[in-house]
Amino acid sequence: xxxxxxxxxxxxxxxxxxxxxxxxxxxxxxxxxxxxxxxxxxxxxxxxxxxxxxxxxxxxxxxxxxxxxxxxxxxxxxxxxxxxxxxxxxxxxxxxxxxxxxxxxxxxxxxxxxxxxxxxxxxxxxxxxxxxxxxxxxxxxxxxxxxxxxxxxxxxxxxxxxxxxxxxxxxxxxxxxxxxxxxxxxxxxxxxxxxxxxxxxxxxxxxxxxxxxxxxxxxxxxxxxxxxxxxxxxxxxxxxxxxxxxxxxxxx
Amino acid sequence: xxxxxxxxxxxxxxxxxxxxxxxxxxxxxxxxxxxxxxxxxxxxxxxxxxxxxxxxxxxxxxxxxxxxxxxxxxxxxxxxxxxxxxxxxxxxxxxxxxxxxxxxxxxxxxxxxxxxxxxxxxxxxxxxxxxxxxxxxxxxxxxxxxxxxxxxxxxxxxxxxxxxxxxxxxxxxxxxxxxxxxxxxxxxxxxxxxxxxxxxxxxxxxxxxxxxxxxxxxxxxxxxxxxxxxxxxxxxxxxxxxxxxx
Ligand SMILES: Nc1ncnc2c1ncn2[C@@H]1O[C@H](COP(=O)(O)OP(=O)(O)OP(=O)(O)O)[C@@H](O)[C@H]1O
Ligand SMILES: [Mg+2]
Numbered sequence: 001x002x003x004x005x006x007x008x009x010x011x012x013x014x015x016x017x018x019x020x021x022x023x024x025x026x027x028x029x030x031x032x033x034x035x036x037x038x039x040x041x042x043x044x045x046x047x048x049x050x051x052x053x054x055x056x057x058x059x060x061x062x063x064x065x066x067x068x069x070x071x072x073x074x075x076x077x078x079x080x081x082x083x084x085x086x087x088x089x090x091x092x093x094x095x096x097x098x099x100x101x102x103x104x105x106x107x108x109x110x111x112x113x114x115x116x117x118x119x120x121x122x123x124x125x126x127x128x129x130x131x132x133x134x135x136x137x138x139x140x141x142x143x144x145x146x147x148x149x150x151x152x153x154x155x156x157x158x159x160x161x162x163x164x165x166x167x168x169x170x171x172x173x174x175x176x177x178x179x180x181x182x183x184x185x186x187x188x189x190x191x192x193x194x195x196x197x198x199x200x201x202x203x204x205x206x207x208x209x210x211x212x213x214x215x216x217x218x219x220x221x222x223x224x225x226x227x228x229x230x231x232x233x234x235x236x237x238x239x240x241x242x243x244x245x246x247x248x249x250x251x252x
Numbered sequence: 253x254x255x256x257x258x259x260x261x262x263x264x265x266x267x268x269x270x271x272x273x274x275x276x277x278x279x280x281x282x283x284x285x286x287x288x289x290x291x292x293x294x295x296x297x298x299x300x301x302x303x304x305x306x307x308x309x310x311x312x313x314x315x316x317x318x319x320x321x322x323x324x325x326x327x328x329x330x331x332x333x334x335x336x337x338x339x340x341x342x343x344x345x346x347x348x349x350x351x352x353x354x355x356x357x358x359x360x361x362x363x364x365x366x367x368x369x370x371x372x373x374x375x376x377x378x379x380x381x382x383x384x385x386x387x388x389x390x391x392x393x394x395x396x397x398x399x400x401x402x403x404x405x406x407x408x409x410x411x412x413x414x415x416x417x418x419x420x421x422x423x424x425x426x427x428x429x430x431x432x433x434x435x436x437x438x439x440x441x442x443x444x445x446x447x448x449x450x451x452x453x454x455x456x457x458x459x460x461x462x463x464x465x466x467x468x469x470x471x472x473x474x475x476x477x478x479x480x481x482x483x484x485x486x487x488x489x490x491x492x493x494x495x496x497x498x
Contacts, residue, residue, distance in 0.1 A: 158307060159343020159409065163416045164333040164360035172368045173356045177347040 042222060049227040057212065057224075057231045064208035065235075067129045068194035074130070075137025076187050082138065083145030089157060089175070090149070090167055100146070106139030115201035129206030133194050144186050148179045181250040188243045195239065199232060255283045256316075257453050258304060258335070258420050263313030265296075265303055273299050274310070275477040281420065284451030286443065288464035291474035292497055297457040298340065300474065301422045304455070305337040318419075333360045336413035336421040344408045346398035350389055353397055353408050354380040357415025383411045387441055403434040410442060420453045421446070428459060435460070439467050461493060473497055 022028050084090055086099040109117075114132035122128050152175050160174040202210015209228060216224040258281045265274040273296045281287060291297050302308040304315065306328060315322040317331040344353050358376045359367055366372070372380075384393050387407040392400065397408055406426075413421050427435030446452040458464055464471055465485045473481035473496040481488075481496035 153341070153343070155339040155341045155343035156345055157343070158337065158339045159412070160345065160356050160359075161307075162305065162332075162335075162337035162339075162343075163357050163412070164329070165356065166359075166364050168364055169356075169359050169367055173348070173352075173359065174345055177345050180347060 045220075045222040046226040048223065049230060050221070050223040051227065053224045053227050054231070057209070057228050060202075060209040060212040061231055061235060063126060064198045064202065064210070065195055067126050067206075067208055068133060068191060068198045071130045071133025071198070072137055072187065072191045072194050074134040076141055076190070078134070079138045079141040079145055082142045083149060084171065086142065086146035087149040087175075089152065090171065096146075100143075103139050103142040103146075106135055107143065109135075109139075111136040111197045112201055112204065115204050115206045119205050124205040124207070126207035129198055129201050129208060132201055132206060133198055136197065137190055137194065141186060141190055145179075145183060148182045148186075149175050152178045184250045185247045188247055192236075192239055192243055196236065256280045257283050257318060259316045260304060260310075261314040261316075263300075263303060263310045263315065265299055265308060265310045267299075272311075273477050274303065277313075277474075277477070277479055279472065279479060281453050281455060283419075283453055284447065285469040286446065286454045286467055287456065287470045287472055288468035289455065289457045289472045289474060290459070290461070290464070290493060290497060291457075295474040295497075296477040297474055298424055299477075301337065301424050301455065301457065305335055305422055306332055307337070333416065334419045336416050336418035338409045338413055338421065338423040338426065340424040342405050342409040344397050344405050344412070347396065349394050349396055350384060350400070350408050350411075351377075351380055351393045354384055354411045354415050357383075357412040360416070380411075380415055383414050386414070386445065387411045388437075403430050403438065406430065406438055407441070410438070414445060418452065420455065422455045424457050426456045426458065427463060432460075432463075435463060436466075439463065443467060461490060 019028075026032055082099055082103060086096050086103060088096055111132055114135045115129060118128035118131040122131070156174050156178060157170065160170060165173065198206075198208055199210045199213070202208040202212070203214050205211060205214075209232065213225065213228050216222075216228065259279070261278050263274055263277045264272055266272045277296075277300060279300075289297050289300070299308065303310050306315075306322060309323065317327070317334065320327040320331065322328055322331050345356070348356075355372050355376065358372060358380070362372055362376065381393060384390060387410050389404060389407050389411065392404065397405060400408065406429075413423075427438060430438065442454065446454050456468075468485055471481070471483055471485060471488055471493065472479060473493055475497055481492060483492065
């Protein structure tokens, strides 16, 4: 066929682009590759993991989970009204557009940057972390919620609307029931995500396990670092299992 | 003597500027009669029902409900409650129970605050249960709608419109998704209610001529946004319908 690029050409172009990028980011530089040897002493120093740190790590993990939980609840709570105001089914364009833009702006800033901002504003520690997580959550859930509101079948809205229901009644009897499962499942999902995110944002001083990891890394306590990673791993796996069970119940 | 309930005169409608989907439709619906509207896909049946219901505002033309002007804002609200509408896919809320779905039919009679809190007056709940029994879903009142079959969902949609206490019911592709026996059951139920003490006018769009001959008082054919035929089943031959559709 004329005008079609053969598949092989695509493949060669792809490989070429890959090699070019590897070279550009410095991964093909032999002197740098040599430094991978540093991995060996690093790993050696990690083993065995420092079990004596477990109580401290658990405490920090607990703080992280609390941060994630509080941030998710606050963020989830705030994102509902914002999502309503962004829903085309409920409000005209001159209302939805500004709120959608607001949510987009919030989302553009990564959670780590929010953490930095709040550490600067309200100082080191978990409150800054909670604020950062709430903000990020609002941006993310706000969008998911208004999208799910807008995806409610037109026929359901027409069917319930035909009885003469008001906007609020439509929300209560059509939109919320039709999207409730999705909302719950997304809340669980973002909670999981926030647990991971709040371990990271600790790195900028917003408290929790990230803060501990930073301290351990700076004092070269690699065996403690490994212990942290193991605890987080166990925790995240456990949480994945529980929340996927819960979500399976809500999403048919 | 017959009285006209709902009437449209020379109604034009376009979704996109100057691409008219309804071209001068005039139709008078009489109290307590059953109308079946035929027409090929795209003829404008759904659009006509939506215009009659007041979901779409016609580009030009007149719509009267009991001789009130439906296009004026004041009269519109009253009429909106008195005209029931069942969309093509029924539009029932699958995550609510049958009873909750049927109760939504009472929403215009309940204060917003009470309804948001899920509080419906005792008499509305009793009434909803009676309606549910009428459509034969007594044993399913507390089941989620998502667990029902297609025909049962349809009965929920009927019950909801009946709960609204309308004088006219506009039902789009009402029995198209059901097998012939079930659709007869559903129509039987519907006809009984509509010919009962309170006369309800029924407008149904369909593709099924057999059913129309059995249940309609009046057959209406649409083609390319206009009405090309009107007649009663007794005097209409199948050929007349077909040639009006083509
Ligand atoms: N939302 C819309 N925007 C633009 N055009 C539309 C819209 N809805 C319907 N139309 C057009 O209007 C015409 C009539 O559509 P309508 O849905 O009224 O037909 P119908 O007779 O109900 O057909 P069917 O038997 O397939 O349900 C079609 O040509 C369709 O493409
Ligand atoms: Mg249609």
